[in-house]
Structures are given as structure tokens and as C-alpha cells.
Amino acid sequence: MSETGKPISRIDGRMKVSGKATYSAEFNQPNMAYAFPVRATIAKGTIASIDDAAAKKEPGVIAVISYKNALKLKPLDMPAQMKAGAAFLGENLPPLQDNVVHYPGQFIAVVVAETYEQARTAAYKLQVRYTVEKAAVDLKTELPNSKKPKMFMGEEAQVHEGEAAAPLAAAPQKVDHTYSTPAEHHHPMEPHATVAVWEGADKLTLYDATQGVGLTGAIAAYFFGLKKEDVRVIAPFVGGGFGSKGLWLHTLIVAMAAKTAGRPVKLALTRQMMQTNVGHRAATFQHVALGTDAAGKLSVLRHHTDTYNNLTQFFEPSGKQSLVLYKAPLREVTYNVAHLDRGTPTFMRAPGETPGTFALECAMDEMAYQLKVDPIEFRITNHTTKDPMKGHDFSSEFLVDCYRIGAERFGWSSRSMEPRQKRNGKYLVGYGMATATYPGGRSAASVKVMMNSKGDVTVMTASIDIGTGTYTVLAQTVADALGVPVDRIEVKIGDSSLPAAPLAGGSQTTASIHPAAMEAGVLLRKELIALTINDPDSKLNGRKPEEIGYASGKLFVTGDEKKSDTYLNILSRAKRNEIEACATTLPVSGAGLTVPSALCTPSQTPPEQNSDTKQYAFHSFGAQFAEVWVDEDFGTIRVKRFTSVQDVGRIMNEKTARSQIIGGVIFGIGAALMEATEYDKRWGNPVTRTLADYHVPVHLDVPPIDVHFIGKPDPHISPIGARGIGEIGITGVSAAIANAVFNATGKRLRDLPLTPDKFFDEQYV
Incomplete structure (x- = not known):
């Protein structure tokens, strides 16, 4: 490749x-x-x-x-x-x-x-x-009328409800706090x-x-x-799009x-x-409690979310990561969902994990400080290599490596355990970190590859590029499958008349379409091989398919590249103006890691065939590190540098992948420090009406962002081994920043965004 x-x-x-x-x-x-x-x-x-x-x-x-x-x-x-x-x-x-x-x-x-x-x-x-x-316009007012949904996206919503109280009461060490996140809007x-x-x-x-x-x-x-x-x-x-x-x-x-x-x-x-008609991230109140034994090992984790919805069954699933991270014998994850008469909440970049990692990872930092243990070592002590709920091994998991590498790149060893130990003039300086995670999804997808008599290649699929680099990475995949230069490849996407592909959401595009692209390229190459080995005028005539290699727009005998035949000559002698192949791949584990279905047939993966989820848990992981400077006089918070280390399988393009993580981190900085949609509590309408008053990070808000990838292919998700990265970059960012603010100032700010008024509010100690 x-x-x-x-x-x-x-x-x-x-x-x-x-x-x-x-x-x-x-x-x-x-x-x-x-x-x-x-x-x-x-x-x-x-x-x-x-x-x-x-x-x-x-x-x-x-x-x-x-x-x-x-x-x-x-x-x-x-x-x-x-x-x-x-x-x-x-x-x-x-x-x-x-x-x-x-x-x-x-x-x-x-x-x-x-x-x-x-x-x-x-x-x-x-x-x-x-x-x-x-109208019902205020979440706190409507919570007494809230309901407990039984299911969320096909999974049980209320997990071990009521079972955490006794072990929490018995735990030698415990933290128990409420964290809040506001309504946020996508604004692509x-x-x-x-x-x-x-x-x-x-x-x-x-x-x-x-x-x-x-x-x-x-x-x-x-x-x-x-x-x-x-x-x-x-x-x-x-x-x-960001989900909108x-x-x-x-x-x-x-x-x-x-x-x-x-x-x-x-x-x-x-x-x-x-602001009103294409969804938003609903506000949450999250009650997180952790209990450990005297040695700092988690014995119980409880994560409860109060939120709302309207005109849909969707609600912000802020407890998702609390079902995946850390080794705790008991975890209770529950929801109350109120009805509000406001625009319908929907999926927004890393739905659930974005506000959820803020609450969970701040609570983990609070527990580490209470135990007087380094936050990274506390996480490593409670690290798990298996899905805590299903007991499956993760398909590929290098989270501890993310911690270690991130700590070294960031300079974590210079951090002081006690707050208020670092200054730069009038600024208090703090370091914070948090875990990042997001599921590794994959769906059925179809891709067609066509080569014309001039050697130009066209790749076609109904997938979408929402700014993530799909055009480029598809060309790279097919270039490897056929041995042709990227600049000879045209990519056609974003048209429902093309071979079917899944929604560009849930960080699944790369893991879904690239196995199909690779398979289509392989099928086309096999047809070229069949043409040349059956052609009396070819130097490869009579050779076995397994003897044939490929590169630079030609086929050749492996070990003897002088015996070769170009794609152009093969097509010319066969009197073919073009040649094409189409493949649909389904996500199943086992030999080959993918199963081609009837060529280019749109297909949902039958549950009984999707056996990979019965053997492995597919998740990506990462570690986020932030340095903040806090002006003690004005309460302003600046993120001065950020390090993000990600375990997302094979990296398909270092540049576009890095851009996605940088985008996610910037998204997270906005959530941490400034983004919030305010609603009029009398009439229910948003008073934050446009980008003029919905604040997002600008250039001066964004520090140098150091991105590093583990880069080890996932051996089970597909033959390519890549998982998606569009959403994991934001997860854990706001927690890393909030934890850094505590390290800088000694103040625990548990309500996003971390605006200057909260720094001076006496409720935060």
C-alpha cells in the first residue's frame, strides 16, 4: 500500500x-x-x-x-x-x-x-x-415530569438502575458531583x-x-x-455538517x-x-459518582443524565463512554428525558461522548486528586482491554500507549499535583488531561471502479465528502489496488445514482467504503490479468494469475519485471474502450475480514452475518492534553497548547487525518470555553440567534495543536484496518481543559462553558 x-x-x-x-x-x-x-x-x-x-x-x-x-x-x-x-x-x-x-x-x-x-x-x-x-421551556422546571426511556438506538437505556447506591456507600473513597453542559448548535x-x-x-x-x-x-x-x-x-x-x-x-x-x-x-x-430548524445538542445535567477501594481501583461507577427531547426518540446519550471505559465491577448508567417545546435535538459531533466525557473525565480527575495519584496512572490502574458490558476483547486497543506517548510529547512530568504551582507573570498555568473514545463503526458499502483505454481511472460511490478528505483517500486506496498514480484517478461521489454507500456520520465512512473500493480495484485487476494471460500476443500469456504482480500501470511476472504488459496495451489488443468492476462489501469478521455480496447491490448487513460484533468490541481511543493560562484578575482562560494522541487504526492519509483531529480539538475548545445557546425562559425562543452572538473559536483562540497517531491497523474491522476519526477528536477535550483549569487555579468548574463569571462565582471551590 x-x-x-x-x-x-x-x-x-x-x-x-x-x-x-x-x-x-x-x-x-x-x-x-x-x-x-x-x-x-x-x-x-x-x-x-x-x-x-x-x-x-x-x-x-x-x-x-x-x-x-x-x-x-x-x-x-x-x-x-x-x-x-x-x-x-x-x-x-x-x-x-x-x-x-x-x-x-x-x-x-x-x-x-x-x-x-x-x-x-x-x-x-x-x-x-x-x-x-x-409551553415547556425550561429543563429544570420540567424534570419532575421527565420519563425514563427503555431503549436508545436498539440498546438498553437504563443499565443496572438503582444498583450503584450500596457499593457507593461502602466505598472507602468516593466522589459524587453534578456537571452540566448547555445547548449547542452545529453551524457548519x-x-x-x-x-x-x-x-x-x-x-x-x-x-x-x-x-x-x-x-x-x-x-x-x-x-x-x-x-x-x-x-x-x-x-x-x-x-x-457535524450531524446536522x-x-x-x-x-x-x-x-x-x-x-x-x-x-x-x-x-x-x-x-x-x-438555530431553530436543523437540530442542536441538547443541554444536560450529569450526575457522576465514582467509588474506589483504598488502592485506587474503581469498585463502582454511576452516570446519570437529565436531558430533553421533542418530536423524536433521540436524546443526548451522555453515558455511552461510561459503558466502555475503565474496569469497574459495577456501573450504573441511567437517563431521565423531559419534553421541551423547542427545536428538536439531534446528533452533533460525537453525540453523547462529547458532553459525557466532560463529566466522566472530570470526575476521574477529581478522584485522582482526592487519592493523590497522578491522573494518568489512575486511569492506567483502572484500564480495561475488554468491553466491560459485553466482555468482548476490543478489536484493537492501544489506549495506554496513547497515555504514555501523549505524556512524553506534552511534557506531563513537569506538572505539579497541587494546584496554583505554576505562574507566568499574572497568569496561573495548569496542565490537564482526559481520555477520548468513540465507537468504530462500519456498514455495507458499494464502489465501482472503471478504467478507460487511456489508462484513466474513475471511482464511483454515493458516499459524501463533508470536508474530511474522502475524495483524496478514495483515490489513494484505488491507486494502491491498481498500481496507478493518484493523478490519473477521478473520484465521483455525492450522487444517489452511484453505487450505494452509508450516511457520512458516526465516523463510519472510511471503514465502510474503502474495503469496497479495494475489492473493486482487485476485481478489475483480476480481469486485466485474465485478459493478458489468455492473450497469445502478450508476454504474460500462459502464466498463472498468482505469478502476476502489478505496479506503475502494468502487470508483470513477479521477480522478472521485464516480462510485462501495460494496462493500455492489454485493453487495446482486447479492443476494449473501458473495463469496470463493482463490489459491495459487508462488515463481517473471519477469513478475509469482508464478504463481497452481489456486485453493487445496495444491502443492509443482516444481523446474523454481522458476526464481528459478537466477537469483538470496535472502539477508537485517545488521550487529550491541555495547557491553560488563567488570568487571575479577569478570569479569562486561554488554551496555550494542546496534544492529542489517537488510536484509530490505520491512517489513510496523514494530512487529512491530522486536519480532522485538529478540527475536533477546535470544536472541543469552543464547547469548553464559549459555545452555548441561550433560550428565553418566558417564551422558549433562542436569544442566541446567529453566529454574531453564538461564539465559536477564532484564530486567536486556537493554540498550537500537536497530533500523533498510533497508526496500528485494526486486524478485525476490515482488510484495510482503518477506523473513522471524524468525531473522536472532540471527545475529552473540554474535560482536559477543565482539569487544567483546576490544576492552574484550584477551582473546579463543573458547568460548561468555562466563562469568566464562573471563575468568580462562590459556588465553585
Whole structure:
């Protein structure tokens, strides 16, 4: 694998910096109209009336669509949606189907006009009267009415409920604290946008900012009653998603508008709509208790989360990592979920693990300090090489190496156990660390590889590049499979008409599509070998396939490269303009570590075939280290340097992988120090409305970030041995920073974000 792993610059980079990369809102169509949605101004109630007379009189208005005249969509039906592959929704609320309002900002109408400005102007002329009901707007107030969900994503939600109390009471050493995290929003650089084009009554094309063209297509096909193959979704470039793109039903609104207008329609969400209509990370209160024996070995771990949801079964699963990390004989992980009348919470970069590692890893630091044990050594003492719940070995695990290497690279040995021991002028200096973890997922995927008579290669799959480097790494994988230069490879992705691939979420893209890409390359190479060894005019005629090697665009006899045949000559003599191969691979363990299914057949992995999860637990691990400087006069916190060491299997491209971890760390710095969405406790609407007042890290907030990979292939996840890295980079970051703040100041700040006001609050000691 000579190309795999190299720090090759992105092959799509020049297109992006030159403006030639086309994003969803840029697929302008002939005779295109524009849609602008109208949002509810109440948190709960019903629409008593909509007066659209003034709006319709505005110049350029084509249509005003609301529940009164909207196209009727197929109703929610979970069994039918699951069968159609359309069960994975951001919120269970088909748009514009009734007059009920469930949260502030809910889309209640849409205006279609000749220009964007005309549509937006007319939208504000719509007169809406409501019958207002009392809304649930505050988590603490609603917790007494919360429920205990039985399941989360097919797993038991309440684990060993009530069993931790007795062992905690008996533990010689214990810590027991509550940690909180606020509501946070994704805010990718590219807001959500869709262009809808109908061909007749039953063929629909959507140019959509989505993390999964297949999923978006399946959702549209289900609700419009179309055949899945009659909906095409195109998203060659996506400007970030972080979990927010592909599940939301504004795509149905623009398709409804296009059908009503009888012409293509574009809808682009505003930044304000990004705060209300495409999900967010729900706030949490997390109660974590740890008990150890006198030697510092964990005897019990309890992690309880209070959070909320609305219009979905999803809730922030902040106890996930507490079921994976550390060796504790008993662990209790439980949830209470309240209902709030606010925009629906959803998946956001490392859902569960991001707020969960903050609470757990701060508690681990508190226990280490109480025991007067180095935080790294405390973690190593309680390290486990098996999944604590299932008893399976981890498929590949080098967490202790992450601790050791990270400590050496960071200079951890100069850290003082006691706080307030380091200064730099007026700044208190502290060191903190935390564990990072995220599951290693893999799904079925299909990839087609085609070579033309000039030796140019095209790779095709419906996967998505959300800024992670998929274009580049796919080219590297196929270059190794065929022995051709990366610059001779074109990658086509982001189109549902291409071979099926999973949603670009859950850090599964690399582990899913690259085995299929490698398999397709192998199949194509085998066909080339068959052509040449059966060709009387070839120097390789009569040779056995196992004798043939490959490199630099040719086949040759292993050990005697003078006896060779180029791909171009093979195709020329065979009178073939092109040759192609397509492969679908399923994630199963055993011989070969992958099972090709019928070529390029979209397929869900049958549970009985997914035997790898019955033998191994698939997780990635890492260690995060932060140095902070705290201004004692003003309470401001600066992260001055950061080290992240990650065990994520084989590294497919050192440069793009490093960029992903850097992005995750920056995301974590934002969560630690500044990010929070504030809601009006009277009316329930977000008062943090745009990026102007939702603070994210800028250049001066970001320190030098040292990234190191263990780089050892996972021998069980696939023949390639790579796990995903898009989400693990954020996990543990906020805890490492909070722990460093304690080391610097002696103050335990248990509520994110760590803003200066908390530094002076007397409740923090």
C-alpha cells in the first residue's frame, strides 16, 4: 500500500479555493424560483388563521403554501418507513400538514417568488394568528415530569438502575458531583440549502446539502409516494455538517414548492434558521459518582443524565463512554428525558461522548486528586482491554500507549499535583488531561471502479465528502489496488445514482467504503490479468494469475519485471474502450475480514452475518492534553497548547487525518470555553440567534495543536484496518481543559462553558 497513508494534499483542494467546487445552493436552474419559509413565533399552540392576501399582492409572488393548501404527504408510519429506509428523521413532523405548533421557529408556511428578495419580503407580510398554549421551556422546571426511556438506538437505556447506591456507600473513597453542559448548535460553514427539480409528476432531483444522498432520497421517495429510483439526490461537495445535514424535512418543503410552482425552486436557510430548524445538542445535567477501594481501583461507577427531547426518540446519550471505559465491577448508567417545546435535538459531533466525557473525565480527575495519584496512572490502574458490558476483547486497543506517548510529547512530568504551582507573570498555568473514545463503526458499502483505454481511472460511490478528505483517500486506496498514480484517478461521489454507500456520520465512512473500493480495484485487476494471460500476443500469456504482480500501470511476472504488459496495451489488443468492476462489501469478521455480496447491490448487513460484533468490541481511543493560562484578575482562560494522541487504526492519509483531529480539538475548545445557546425562559425562543452572538473559536483562540497517531491497523474491522476519526477528536477535550483549569487555579468548574463569571462565582471551590 504505497499510496495509502501518504500526506497527499486534497485532490479537490484547488477546486474549492478557486470557487469551482459546486455546493447545493449553486446548482441554479433555468427558470428557477425561490422559496422562503415562514416560522412560528410561539412555542406551543395552534394556528388560528393565516391571512396571505397581503403577501400574495407583493411583486413576483408565485405561491403561498401552508397547511391549508399544501400537498398532502404520506403520514408517519414507522414500520413502513423502516421498510423504505426512511425511518431516520431529524424530527417526526412532516411539514405543513396541520396547524399545530411544537416549537418556536417551526416552519408553518413558505412563500415562492421570482427572486429570493421578493420571497423574503412577502414572507414577512403573512399575517398569522395563534391560539397559544403554555409551553415547556425550561429543563429544570420540567424534570419532575421527565420519563425514563427503555431503549436508545436498539440498546438498553437504563443499565443496572438503582444498583450503584450500596457499593457507593461502602466505598472507602468516593466522589459524587453534578456537571452540566448547555445547548449547542452545529453551524457548519455552509448553511442548509436545496434546489428541487421535477421531471413530470413522478421524477424528482434534489441538489441538497446532505450527509447522505441515499437517506435523503429515501425520505423524499417515502413521503411523496415515489419509487426510490425516481428520486435522485446530488451533493458533490458539502461544507460541513457535524450531524446536522440530511435528516431534516425542509427538503420536502422545497420539493412541494417546486411541484406547486411547476418549475425548479431553491430554498436556502438563513443563519437564524440554523438555530431553530436543523437540530442542536441538547443541554444536560450529569450526575457522576465514582467509588474506589483504598488502592485506587474503581469498585463502582454511576452516570446519570437529565436531558430533553421533542418530536423524536433521540436524546443526548451522555453515558455511552461510561459503558466502555475503565474496569469497574459495577456501573450504573441511567437517563431521565423531559419534553421541551423547542427545536428538536439531534446528533452533533460525537453525540453523547462529547458532553459525557466532560463529566466522566472530570470526575476521574477529581478522584485522582482526592487519592493523590497522578491522573494518568489512575486511569492506567483502572484500564480495561475488554468491553466491560459485553466482555468482548476490543478489536484493537492501544489506549495506554496513547497515555504514555501523549505524556512524553506534552511534557506531563513537569506538572505539579497541587494546584496554583505554576505562574507566568499574572497568569496561573495548569496542565490537564482526559481520555477520548468513540465507537468504530462500519456498514455495507458499494464502489465501482472503471478504467478507460487511456489508462484513466474513475471511482464511483454515493458516499459524501463533508470536508474530511474522502475524495483524496478514495483515490489513494484505488491507486494502491491498481498500481496507478493518484493523478490519473477521478473520484465521483455525492450522487444517489452511484453505487450505494452509508450516511457520512458516526465516523463510519472510511471503514465502510474503502474495503469496497479495494475489492473493486482487485476485481478489475483480476480481469486485466485474465485478459493478458489468455492473450497469445502478450508476454504474460500462459502464466498463472498468482505469478502476476502489478505496479506503475502494468502487470508483470513477479521477480522478472521485464516480462510485462501495460494496462493500455492489454485493453487495446482486447479492443476494449473501458473495463469496470463493482463490489459491495459487508462488515463481517473471519477469513478475509469482508464478504463481497452481489456486485453493487445496495444491502443492509443482516444481523446474523454481522458476526464481528459478537466477537469483538470496535472502539477508537485517545488521550487529550491541555495547557491553560488563567488570568487571575479577569478570569479569562486561554488554551496555550494542546496534544492529542489517537488510536484509530490505520491512517489513510496523514494530512487529512491530522486536519480532522485538529478540527475536533477546535470544536472541543469552543464547547469548553464559549459555545452555548441561550433560550428565553418566558417564551422558549433562542436569544442566541446567529453566529454574531453564538461564539465559536477564532484564530486567536486556537493554540498550537500537536497530533500523533498510533497508526496500528485494526486486524478485525476490515482488510484495510482503518477506523473513522471524524468525531473522536472532540471527545475529552473540554474535560482536559477543565482539569487544567483546576490544576492552574484550584477551582473546579463543573458547568460548561468555562466563562469568566464562573471563575468568580462562590459556588465553585
